[in-house]
Amino acid sequence: xxxxxxxxxxxxxxxxxxxxxxxxxxxxxxxxxxxxxxxxxxxxxxxxxxxxxxxxxxxxxxxxxxxxxxxxxxxxxxxxxxxxxxxxxxxxxxxxxxxxxxxxxxxxxxxxxxxxxxxxxxxxxxxxxxxxxxxxxxxxxxxxxxxxxxxxxxxxxxxxxxxxxxxxxxxxxxxxxxxxxxxxxxxxxxxxxxxxxxxxxxxxxxxxxxxxxxxxxxxxxxxxxxxxxxxxxxxxxxxxxxxxxxxxxxxxxxxxxxxxxxxxxxxxxxxxxxxxxxxxxxxxxxxxxxxxxxxxxxxxxxxxxxxxxxxxxxxxxxxxxxxxxxxxxxxxxxxxxxxxxxxxxxxxxxxxxxxxxxxxxxxxxx
Amino acid sequence: xxxxxxxxxxxxxxxxxxxxxxxxxxxxxxxxxxxxxxxxxxxxxxxxxxxxxxxxxxxxxxxxxxxxxxxxxxxxxxxxxxxxxxxxxxxxxxxxxxxxxxxxxxxxxxxxxxxxxxxxxxxxxxxxxxxxxxxxxxxxxxxxxxxxxxxxxxxxxxxxxxxxxxxxxxxxxxxxxxxxxxxxxxxxxxxxxxxxxxxxxxxxxxxxxxxxxxxxxxxxxxxxxxxxxxxxxxxxxxxxxxxxxxxxxxxxxxxxxxxxxxxxxxxxxxxxxxxxxxxxxxxxxxxxxxxxxxxxxxxxxxxxxxxxxxxxxxxxx
Numbered sequence: 001x002x003x004x005x006x007x008x009x010x011x012x013x014x015x016x017x018x019x020x021x022x023x024x025x026x027x028x029x030x031x032x033x034x035x036x037x038x039x040x041x042x043x044x045x046x047x048x049x050x051x052x053x054x055x056x057x058x059x060x061x062x063x064x065x066x067x068x069x070x071x072x073x074x075x076x077x078x079x080x081x082x083x084x085x086x087x088x089x090x091x092x093x094x095x096x097x098x099x100x101x102x103x104x105x106x107x108x109x110x111x112x113x114x115x116x117x118x119x120x121x122x123x124x125x126x127x128x129x130x131x132x133x134x135x136x137x138x139x140x141x142x143x144x145x146x147x148x149x150x151x152x153x154x155x156x157x158x159x160x161x162x163x164x165x166x167x168x169x170x171x172x173x174x175x176x177x178x179x180x181x182x183x184x185x186x187x188x189x190x191x192x193x194x195x196x197x198x199x200x201x202x203x204x205x206x207x208x209x210x211x212x213x214x215x216x217x218x219x220x221x222x223x224x225x226x227x228x229x230x231x232x233x234x235x236x237x238x239x240x241x242x243x244x245x246x247x248x249x250x251x252x253x254x255x256x257x258x259x260x261x262x263x264x265x266x267x268x269x270x271x272x273x274x275x276x277x278x279x280x281x282x283x284x285x286x287x288x289x290x291x292x293x294x295x296x297x298x299x300x301x302x303x304x305x306x307x308x309x310x311x312x313x314x315x316x317x318x319x320x321x322x323x324x325x326x327x328x329x330x331x332x333x334x335x336x337x338x339x340x341x342x343x344x345x346x347x348x349x350x351x352x353x354x355x356x357x358x359x360x361x362x363x364x365x366x
Numbered sequence: 367x368x369x370x371x372x373x374x375x376x377x378x379x380x381x382x383x384x385x386x387x388x389x390x391x392x393x394x395x396x397x398x399x400x401x402x403x404x405x406x407x408x409x410x411x412x413x414x415x416x417x418x419x420x421x422x423x424x425x426x427x428x429x430x431x432x433x434x435x436x437x438x439x440x441x442x443x444x445x446x447x448x449x450x451x452x453x454x455x456x457x458x459x460x461x462x463x464x465x466x467x468x469x470x471x472x473x474x475x476x477x478x479x480x481x482x483x484x485x486x487x488x489x490x491x492x493x494x495x496x497x498x499x500x501x502x503x504x505x506x507x508x509x510x511x512x513x514x515x516x517x518x519x520x521x522x523x524x525x526x527x528x529x530x531x532x533x534x535x536x537x538x539x540x541x542x543x544x545x546x547x548x549x550x551x552x553x554x555x556x557x558x559x560x561x562x563x564x565x566x567x568x569x570x571x572x573x574x575x576x577x578x579x580x581x582x583x584x585x586x587x588x589x590x591x592x593x594x595x596x597x598x599x600x601x602x603x604x605x606x607x608x609x610x611x612x613x614x615x616x617x618x619x620x621x622x623x624x625x626x627x628x629x630x631x632x633x634x635x636x637x638x639x640x641x642x643x644x645x646x647x648x649x650x651x652x653x654x655x656x657x658x659x660x661x662x663x664x665x666x667x668x669x670x671x672x673x674x675x676x677x678x679x680x681x682x683x
Contacts, residue, residue: 035494090666097666164669166493167425171622172665174615178658186651298505298611305498340509343502350499351487 002208007331008324013215013284015323016222020277021300022307022315023229024270030246030310031266032088034166037173040297041180042080042271046072046278047195047288048188052131054196065198069221072279073272080271081264082142087176089260091164099155104148105141112140130187184290195286198279218280225276226316229269233312238265246310295339299326302346308359317357373548380540388533399532403600405640406535407593410542412620412636413629414589417546419618420627421555422582423562424489425497429590429617431484431504432477434609436591437598438517440473441526444599448527466529470538470595477591478584480507485583489576504614511606522605523598530600538596542589547629549585558582562627623664625671634673 021043028036049072057064089095116136120129202213233239241262244252253259281296282288303322307314322342330338349356391399411429418426447465451457457465488499512520549555557578560568568575598604620639624632642660646653664672 035498087662087666091669158667160666160669164665167622167626168665168669170494170497171619172662174619175658175661175665178615179655179662182654182658186655294611298501301498302502305495336513337509340506343505346502347488347499347506350491350495354491354495 003331005209007327009209009211009215011324011327012320013218013323014327015303015320016219017277017281017284017319018296018300018303018323019316019319020222020225020273020280021296022304022319023226023312024274025301026304026307026309026312026315027242027266027270029304031242031249031263032092032169034169035173035301036267036270037170037297038083038087038176038180039270039274040293040300041177041184042076042083042293043274043278043281043297044184044288044290044293045079045180046076046275047282047292048184048278049075049131049275050198050279050282051193051195051288054198057198059197060200062199065217068198069276069279072275076275076278077268077272080267080274083176083271084264084267087172088169089263090160090162091169091172092162093160093260094162095160096154097157097159098149099157100151100153101145101149102157104145108140108142108144109137110140111144112136112138115140134187181290181294188290190289190291192287192289195282195288197286198283214283218284221276221280225273229273229312232269238262242266299342302342305346305356306349308356311356311358314356314358373544377540377544380544381537384533384536384540387536388531391532401640401644403530403532403535403596405637406532406539407597407600408617408620408636408640409539409633410589410593410596411617412624412632413542413546414586414593415617416621416624416627416629416632417550417558418582418586419621420625420632421546421550421562422558422579423626424579424582425493426500426583426586427497427611427614427618428484428500428502428504428507429586430609430611430613431500431507432481432587432590433594433597433613434507434511434604434606435480435587436470436473436477436594437604437609438473438511438523438594439476439591440469440595441523441598441604442517443469443472444527444529445523445525462527462529466534466599469529469599470534470592473595474588474591477594478588480591481584481587482580485580485587489579489583501611501614504609505611508606508610511609518605520606522603522608524603526598526602526604528599528602530596535596535600538589538592542592543629543633545585545589559627619661623661623672625673628671628673631671631673635671638672 021039024039024042025036028034028039050068053068053071054064057068090097113133113136116129116133120132199217200213204211204213204216231239233242238261241252241257242265244255244257245259245262249259252262277296277300278293281292299322300319303318304315305318306322307316307318322345325345326338326341329335329341387394387402411433415426415429418424444465447469448457448462451465452461484500484503488496488503491499511517517523550558557568557573557575560571560573561575561578565575594609601608616639620635621632623639624630624635642657643653646656649656
């Protein structure tokens, strides 16, 4: 019995992380109807932001941990919005690629890189120069391309027609995912790193069940984030707009909703949750590498489908169920099959209840 | 794609080319020969996946799973029979060829059977969902291979005899292209295109669309199995992780870049995407970064496929 409770607790804390990632998938699917494969790599970036910032703050303090968590969420949100703008929007809407701003981004990135080198030359910041360089490059690129876009100079390289089939968007998402993974390997190296202990570590024992403080933090943070998300989606204006776009994008536009803003916001929100998920995951499995996002990402997607894709409470429920089932399988004699169980659940749910546990059935009309 | 006149002559020409290249293979740089083998295997994979994804319009992400079934089964056949039949001598070229052909067919048929098992339940689903189920099956197949100790478990199978020669690769490339092209252009094959273009309309005129999807899936899986067999006897070592989701994606990318349902485009894309990492080899660790970046740029710049010049016609999926 005590082993059962222990496994249940482990499962719930893993499931809470899956739920956080699944929320991002499900929200993006809700507004855009496509699987954002790059989401799992945003999760990885979140963990790396936590890794580098975690070295700056004193280990094992609550305020430091919260600070790192918030910073990772902000960083991932910015990354998510940038991905959506550069890679997905041109497929969705007619976009003109302006050579001037593209060149501006490249030059700005290079300038940022050298600026960073010049400022921190000889300071011996060591490993920490990597995120600094990335930040400088990124800000340089954004800044210069924005400045150039103000000038109105235009040399159109090519135009996209917009309205690309879902499949193309899917492949682009896969491309973005690969780009993040391989760029991560170049910057961070392929070798796994030890994630620092951001929060104070204690083990409480409740009877025979041992609860680690990290597990508690995972569960508490996830619950808080999910409640906040629920409030945003159902109680704010932008949340209402999100639901409107997911229901019917054209009608939402006619009602004065700016779809682009809503979609960017959705990406930012989902990516922030993924960033938080990345840190929480790394707290419990403290070995991070650029490919760490692939498996949790796929499983979180399964969780999103299990609960009914596009359905926010469903994603949370799916994540909890999947995490629990997986932990129980890992603790049994079939532990080597633990990666297969998620996919087996996926197949069963799609065959017998394709709309998911909490989803609504829709009938295809001609 | 229009059927060229007398397709059988093209098949014959392909086989002759295969013989010819094999005959002069001693004089070709072994590196080029290896690259050519890789290209051939990728063409088989891409063209067979194109039957499912391009012509029938079903999005499958599990092609690497079927490839692994073929690779494992055919490697098991040669590893089991070669020492028993040929002893230590290794047999003559004809004996090896016969055994290899048998092994490849066994691999292909078992992959086709796996395709049937996967296809019958999952092809009721559409679009993204089908993609995910096939992805899930591919991953499950991989985990199963990881856990079967008689097939090497997570370490994989080693010491597979080096039976893959350039003749076998090119011959099967020719056969795959021939079968897929003739099938799609036959009276029966029009059903695939009809299923893709409008499933509801096809059902309304009495086509059994589920059956067409399954047939396309099984044939695609068969050739994936053959490609897997060729791959196993070329690399001599196969591990379950070599056939994961990334490999499936790689094949799908070839199909999309070539232009869905455009065999010539898909062949060109397979060649390009196999050569690209080789050409980029000098820039070492940056090559995959560049590869993925080019993928995004190509999707943005030419969403209808790199080699698809019929604008707006076959680009709808």
